[in-house]
Amino acid sequence: MKVLVTGSAGFIGFHLVEKLIRKGYEVIGLDNLNDYYDVNLKYARLRESGISNEAKSWNKLIQSNVHAGYVFIRMNLEDKYAINYLFQRQEFDCVINLAAQAGVRYSLENPDVYLQSNVIGFHNILEACRNFPVKHLLFASSSSVYGDSTDVPFSEKANVDKPVSLYAATKKSNELMAYTYSHLYGIPTTGLRFFTVYGPWGRPDMAMALFTERILKGEAIKVFNEGKLSRDFTYVSDIVEGIQKVIDHPNSSVNDPYQLLNIGNNSPVQLMDFIQAIEKITKRKALLDFQPMQDGDVHQTWADVSALMSITGYQPKVSIEEGIQAYVNWFQEYYTVV
Helix, strand or coil, X not given: CEEEEECCCCHHHHHHHHHHHHCCCEEEEEECCCCXXXXXXXXXXXXXXXXXXXXXXXXXXXXXXCCCCEEEEXXXXXXXXXXXXXXXXXXXXXXXXXXXXXXXXXXXXXXXXXXXXXXXXXXXXXXXXXXXXXXXXXXXXXXXXXXXXXXCCECCCCCCCCCCXXXXXXXXXXXXXXXXXXXXXXXXXXXXXXXXXXXXXXXXXXXXXXXXXXXXXXXXEEEEHHHCCEECCEEHHHHHHHHHHHHCCCCCCCCCCEEEEEECCCCCEEHHHHHHHHHHHXXXXXXXXXXXXXXXXXXXXXXXXXXXXXXXXXXXXXXXXXXXXXXXXXXXXXXXXX
């Protein structure tokens, strides 16, 4: 099976590519390598997968020197002509769209880039899947679509009409756009709502990285809403396991071959407990700088994963302690922190 993974130099995309290659899939990875965060981390992920610095060139297929079944191309989703040409030439069986402008807080300050990447870019993927049919389109949504809901655990059946950030609004729009294309053109489509993904090679703007770095350096960490927050932290290997399982389980409905599924740990952790777990593993005491609630933030996330479990047998395996230990080990090696 030939699979396109967009956002393949990103955190989840990198791990998914490695997973799919080990499972015997033929993978083409696509990423625009933007500088939202340190692009050197993206190039380092690519090198781990055998992609050379030729990846800096635009619209050029680069063969991995580690994996025979992996090819990378640098491309913008907003480039409709290039996307259509790629689909026409490659004849993908499955498309997994992880590419997006990430970051809830960043969306408050830079809204335009979210519309370009998350809406226009995703529309180009939908059009390409329409014009060059695929067996299954999977796309990344987010737990942020649930807004600041108090109805937990979050179910796919819940109303999600009150996003509290533009990032969340673009993800909700993706779900609506994907449903429409699936309904009109019979594209088997699955939207995946990810819940607070963490693990090695993670983004440096996420709490896991910010907390670990500052605790190790003896610097204060910002703790919002005085720590009265909880998150359904989900280790990245559990996320990519769930994605891989969904590939072979599209909705088989003739009229509406569309489904939405949560992927999470189904076990929320209080923020202060999360910090204490990092303290225990690093053997360092955190300096806490308590801050008020931030605009665009939510008090809690908690995934109901019963639908995903029923369809695929998904079962998260990595405990928060195991996940943090693995992350800290990677962080200290990658950033050579002692």
